[in-house]
Amino acid sequence: MTELLNLLAAIALLVWGTFIVRTGVLRMFGEDLRHVLARSMGSRPSALAAGLGVTMLLQSSTATCMLMASFVGRQLVPTSAALAVMLGADMGSSLMAVVFSFDLSWLSPLLIFVGVVMFISREKSAVGKFGRVLIGLGLITLALHLIMQSTHPLVASPVVRTLLTSLPKEVVPQLIVGALLAVMSYSSLAIVLLTATLAEQGLLTPTVALGLVLGANLGSGVLGVLTTLRGSVATRRLPVGNLLCKSAGCLVAMPLLPLFHDLLQDAAPTVAREVVLFHLGFNMALAVLLVGATTLLASWLERWLVEPPAPLAPARPQHLDxxxxxxxxxxxxxxxxxxxxxxxxxxxxxxxxxxxxxxxxxxxxxxxxxxxxxxxxxxxxxxxxxxxxxxxxxxxxxxxxxxxxxxxxxxxxxxxxxxxxxxxxxxxxxxxxxxxxxxxxxxxxxxxxxxxxxxxxxxxxxxxxxxxxxxxxxxxxxxxxxxxxxxxxxxxxxxxxxxxxxxxxxxxxxxxxxxxxxxxxxxxxxxxxxxxxxxxxxxxxxxxxxxxxxxxxxxxxxxxxxxxx
Structure with a gap:
């Protein structure tokens, strides 16, 4: 029971660390991030690069999706360019998963110590806000180390092994489980890293881990749709389009998971690295294959999701996003x-x-x-x-x-x-x-x-x-x-x-x-x-x-x- 509580606490710390980094970066660069994204809409490659860079800072493609959905809803950027930004955002999130898959436990104490000193000494300044980001990064690396430690006793438990081996072998249920975990934790990055750690400890087979990673990607798209349900029709177009892109990618990748496992087995030295490389490859492939179709998809979304005519004197708030x-x-x-x-x-x-x-x-x-x-x-x-x-x-x-x-x-x-x-x-x-x-x-x-x-x-x-x-x-x-x-x-x-x-x-x-x-x-x-x-x-x-x-x-x-x- 204690080992299970330790694992749950480590997972919670991982989610909390990503939240601290996201909010810290938004507080520090919020207006500049808006300007960067606004200036990057000239071409699809620049939109991809902007989404990738911003999401590596925010540690969350969902946060980037919410930011871009606000811009689309206020007609500051076109839907097609925002879809390209989201393809880059998913690549950025998967790149950070690769970075965190390395053993960074030595870095965690340093980041937390320096971050706390900076935050306490200059809390209201940019230095203090940057210290907050360092604290979040330190908590992420610490949480990953604690997850690995917590899984060692669980590996030896017959009950846990039976429970995990009872996970369905079919891909569709794995997709559903992965998506639910991503929605519940509000972070697909956290679920991908957790899946990689569990697979490395032998608690998950590689093919099941790859199925859960696909589900985490799908859950990230579902999360964007759920967070914009109360928004305007224009605001909801981007999350819906992003979910459609992820769904199309999952449909193509599902029957090919055994093939991906065989290919990555030779390229990756460990199972954990195999999982995060699959996550990166999946999102890179989506970006390459679908970036040229963003204009067509945006046109279809604008015909399907039509904004109702506004009343002459609307009584409800129009801009409080x-x-x-x-x-x-x-x-x-x-x-x-x-x-x-x-x-x-x-x-x-x-x-x-x-x-x-x-x-x-x-x-x-x-x-x-x-x-x-x-x-x-x-x-x-x-x-x-x-x-x-x-x-x-x-x-x-x-x-x-x-x-x-x-x-x-x-x-x-x-x-x-x-x-x-x-x-x-x-x-x-x-x-x-x-x-x-x-x-x-x-x-x-x-x-x-x-x-x-x-x-x-x-x-x-x-x-x-x-x-x-x-x-x-x-x-x-x-x-x-x-x-x-x-x-x-x-x-x-x-x-x-x-x-x-x-x-x-x-x-x-x-x-x-x-x-x-x-x-x-x-x-x-x-x-x-x-x-x-x-x-x-x-x-x-x-x-x-x-x-x-x-x-x-x-x-x-x-x-x-x-x-x-």
Missing amino acids: PMALETPSLAISCAAREALHQADVVETMLRGIEPVLRHDDLELSQQLRKMDDTVDALYSAIKFYLTQISQEALSEREGRRWTDIVSFTINMEQIGDIIERVLQDIEDKKIRKKRRFSDAGMAEIVHLHQRLLQNLRLGMSVFLDGNVHDAQKLLEEKARFRALEHEYAASHIVRLQTNTPYSVETSSLHLDLISDLKRINSHICSIAYPILESAGALANTRLRTGAPVASASAMPKVQDAQRQG
Whole structure:
């Protein structure tokens, strides 16, 4: 029983080591990996090389598949090029299996010691992140050594020998077992290395080991499909295509396993080496034979997996890709795109205020008010998505962007709430009571409304590119809008004094409207604060030099007034 627990613990350590390496590399090179993959789509050989190199870093072809599926889903790369990257990714994973098949037990203590020292001394820096990768590599080599040690007592156990020799001799059940193990461990590399070790210890016959390796390759494809089930149709195309490639390769290789065993027996000095060389040869053959067919396969996938037409105003998140959470820089980009989607819905609501006012369109007003539920739902989804991004994995610049997105979505959610109340007031105080504004009053509100739309579009631009000049321009609009509010409120009072009929009827609504539009503008202008603060372009106070200073108890109120005024 103890020997079995030791073996299970060693297998768990192997899986954990590959996970640490994968997450460490993504945290260290996440954005650079995206750029490398994006630049490598010019030709099929370069796409193969990019997939091979990135997967050797990540220690997981599944992680590469998730990364590329996100790119395909966001239409950053074509499906055909992504399929070529995946063929290279499978070669990269199999190459690492060959490397780890050598006796690297002497290297494990060195990697773990150096990695821990680097990680503890410089945890937040690139050095610390690289130390994390070294720890993972050390754990992988240590786990392989522990697996070999744990299997020695098991070899002598009659029960274990009977259990393993009872594995079916047919290839199809071996494929199923190998695939299930790969899915359960979330790592085909770990299963291939485990199979090679068990075969070396005599617990598995070579042909059974080769069948399990085929199954591990198939399981890697199944794992990619399972992890993208909740993604968009475009996102699912790549994993499905990768699984089809692996399935085709398994169908061809299954009847030839005895022949492969005979050929590799002469080329490989040990059974373990035979297993990993078969794994490498299988993936190299797939890459050579299928790289030319990626365009045809991609065309077929795009005809078979068709994206349904998107609704005009989709209420559900469109860009919050759960697979991108493995790469913080990519996840931040997804959250920013979803925040702009939320702002688009807010802009639709804001734009609809004018036709509701002009035409007393009660039906349109009710439709626009319902859109506030969409704004709130998107805000909750973005907030939850951002909380799933590991803060320690973010660089300083990404951390600031994380904060900017939170601030932006809060402002959009509050603007949506204000617009909903404005529309409700218009329904109650104007449409249902059949009142109308004076021509001058309507012109003032329309002017403020149009200026507000311009400021919202400028605010979205500032959020998108962080241009300091545009941020300054947006903040200047706050003072201009405040001056217009005072001017139009005074004009309205003058009309009341002259007993203009329509002005008297709609006085309360008119004053509330210009006040609410000013509040909306304040939230829009708040988008500029983080950008200007990062650039050091904000003054400490708006008070004139020599002006009376408020008492300590009043200072919070003054600061609040500065923000809201």
